[in-house]
Amino acid sequence: MKAMQQQGPGGPLEWTDAPDPVAGHGEVVVDIVATAVNNADRLQAAGHYPPPLGESPIIGLECSGVIAHVGDGVEGWAVGDEVCALLAGGGYAERVAVPATQLLPVPRGIDLADAAALPEAVCTVWTAIRDVAEPAVEGLALVHGGSGGIGTMAVQLLTARGYRIATTASARHHRMVRMLGAEVAVDYRSEDFVAAVHRATEGRGAELIIDVIGADYLERNLASLALDGTLTVIAAQRGTEAEIDLRWLMQRRITLRAMTLRARPRTGRGGKADVIDEVRREVWPLLEAGTIAPVIGAKLRLTHANEALALMGGDESPGGKIVLVR
Numbered sequence: 001m002k003a004m005q006q007q008g009p010g011g012p013l014e015w016t017d018a019p020d021p022v023a024g025h026g027e028v029v030v031d032i033v034a035t036a037v038n039n040a041d042r043l044q045a046a047g048h049y050p051p052p053l054g055e056s057p058i059i060g061l062e063c064s065g066v067i068a069h070v071g072d073g074v075e076g077w078a079v080g081d082e083v084c085a086l087l088a089g090g091g092y093a094e095r096v097a098v099p100a101t102q103l104l105p106v107p108r109g110i111d112l113a114d115a116a117a118l119p120e121a122v123c124t125v126w127t128a129i130r131d132v133a134e135p136a137v138e139g140l141a142l143v144h145g146g147s148g149g150i151g152t153m154a155v156q157l158l159t160a161r162g163y164r165i166a167t168t169a170s171a172r173h174h175r176m177v178r179m180l181g182a183e184v185a186v187d188y189r190s191e192d193f194v195a196a197v198h199r200a201t202e203g204r205g206a207e208l209i210i211d212v213i214g215a216d217y218l219e220r221n222l223a224s225l226a227l228d229g230t231l232t233v234i235a236a237q238r239g240t241e242a243e244i245d246l247r248w249l250m251q252r253r254i255t256l257r258a259m260t261l262r263a264r265p266r267t268g269r270g271g272k273a274d275v276i277d278e279v280r281r282e283v284w285p286l287l288e289a290g291t292i293a294p295v296i297g298a299k300l301r302l303t304h305a306n307e308a309l310a311l312m313g314g315d316e317s318p319g320g321k322i323v324l325v326r
Contacts, residue, residue, distance in 0.1 A: 003058050003093035004305045009047025013092070015303050018058065021090070021097035023071030028100050030083060032065040034116035035091035037308050037322040038149065039212075039235065040262065045309055051089040052263055059305075060091020061262060064106065064116035074100040082106045086119040086272060088262055092305055094326065099266050101273035104280055107287040110294065117294040117321035121153040122283055123275050124261050128210055128232045129157060130278060140164040140201050141208040142193065142224060144217065146182060147173035149295075149321040150234070154210050155180045156292040157283070163208070166200055168193050173319045180295070197224045205229060215239030225254055233258040295320030302326050 003018040023029045041059045043049035051057055064084040067077055077083070083103045090096040106115045135141070141158045145151040146167025155165050159181030166184035169177050174185040184200045186193045197206050205226035211217055214236025221231050222244075231254065249256065265271040286292045297318025300308045308322045 001094040003090075004302060005058060005092075006045065010045070013045065013059070013305050013309075018093060021056075021093075021095050023069050023074075023097050025071055026073045026099055026101070027071045027097050028067050028074060028077055028103065029069040029071075029095055029097050030063060030065040030085060031068045031095055032063045032091065032093060032326060034065070034113040034323050034325045035060045035063045035302065036117045036120065036149070037305075037312050037324065038062070038120050039237065039312070041092075042309050042313055055088035056090035056096070058090045058093050058096075060089065060093070060096075061087050062116055062119040063087060063091040063096060064112050064114075064118075068095065071100075076100070077103060082112055084115040084119050086123055086261075086276060091116075092302060092324070099273070101267065102276055104276060104284070107284055109288060109290065113299070113323060113325050114294050114296055117149065117296055117323055118287070120261070121149045121294075121321065122157075122279055123272075124150055124234055125154045125157055125210070126279050126283060127259055127261060127275055128154070128234050128257075129161070129208075130282075132208055132230060132232075135161065135163045135207055138164060138201075139207045140166055140184075140197065141210065142197055142206040142221075143167040143182075143210045144188075145169070145212045145237075146177045146180075146185070147319040148212070148317075150212060151210075152177070152180055152295040152320050153292070155182050157286075158208070158210075160286055160291050164200070166193070166197055166206065169319075176295075176319045194220050194224045201226070208232070210234065212236075213238050215242035218242040218244065222248060222252075222254065225252065228253045228255075230255040230257060234260070296323055297321060299323045299325055 004013040141163040147169040165182040168188040212235035216238035297320035302324040
C-alpha cells in the first residue's frame with residue numbers, strides 16, 4: 001500500500017510504499033476513504049509525540065472507510081461494512097489494521113468521508129465529560145479552543161447536556177461557535193476570559209472548564225471556576241509545567257482532572273474498547289438525531305497532508321476538523 005511517511009522526524013511527509021497491514025486476532029483491515037488532522041499529528045510530525053509501543057508509526061488517529069478483511073475472533077462486523085475507527089496510528093494511509101473494539105458504524109445521515117472527523121474528537125470529549133455532574137440551573141461550562149475539532153464537539157455535547165457555554169476562539173470564528181451553542185465567545189487574543197466568565201455568571205464562575213492549553217492558562221482557569229468547580233485538562237498546547245497554590249484548590253473545593261486518549265490500553269477498565277462502547281451508546285444517537293454533527297472546516301487530498309498540517313498550525317486555520325480524503 002501507499003502511505004504518507006517521513007524519512008526522519010521533522011521532515012516532510014511523502015507518498016511512499018508501506019507494508020500492507022494484516023488483521024491479527026480481533027482485528028479488521030479497513031480500506032481508508034478519509035482521515036482527519038489532529039494536533040497530535042502535528043506533534044508527531046515534528047518528532048515530539050511518538051506512537052505508543054507496538055502501534056503503527058504512520059501518522060493518523062482516526063479514519064473512515066470500508067472493512068476489507070476480518071480477522072479471527074471478530075464478531076458483529078463483516079467485509080463491506082462502512083465504519084469509522086479510533087486509531088493509535090496509521091490513518092494517513094490506504095489501509096489500516098484496527099481492533100474491532102475500536103470500530104464504530106457510520107452514523108445514519110453522516111457522509112462516509114465526514115465520519116472520519118468523529119472518532120478522536122467524540123471519544124476525547126466524552127472521556128472529559130462523562131463523569132461530570134449535571135449542570136446546576138444556569139450552570140456554565142468554559143471550553144477553550146471552541147472553534148477547533150475538539151472544541152466544536154465539546155461545545156455541542158455540553159450544550160446537549162444542558163450547560164450554558166462560554167468559549168475562547170479567534171474573533172473570526174465567533175459566529176460559528178455561537179451557532180453551535182456558545183452563549184459567550186471570548187477573543188483569546190484581546191479579551192480576558194476570566195472577566196467574561198464572571199460577568200456571564202454574576203460572579204459565580206464556571207462549573208466546568210475543558211482546557212487544551214495547559215500550564216499557560218492554569219492560574220486563570222482556577223480563577224474562573226465556581227465553588228466545587230472542575231477543571232479538566234485534555235491537552236497542553238502551551239506548556240506542561242505550572243505551580244498551584246493548594247490552598248486555593250482546597251478553599252474553593254476545586255477538582256483538577258487530566259486525561260489522554262491515545263495512550264489508553266485497547267481493552268480493560270478505562271480502555272479504548274470501553275470508551276467506544278459508551279460513545280456508541282450515549283453519543284451516536286445524538287449524531288443520528290442531528291442534535292450534534294461533525295464540523296468540517298476543510299477537505300484536502302491525503303497526498304496534501306503537509307499543507308493540511310501547516311494550515312492547522314497557522315493563523316488561517318479553519319474552524320472544525322480538516323479532513324484528508326484519498
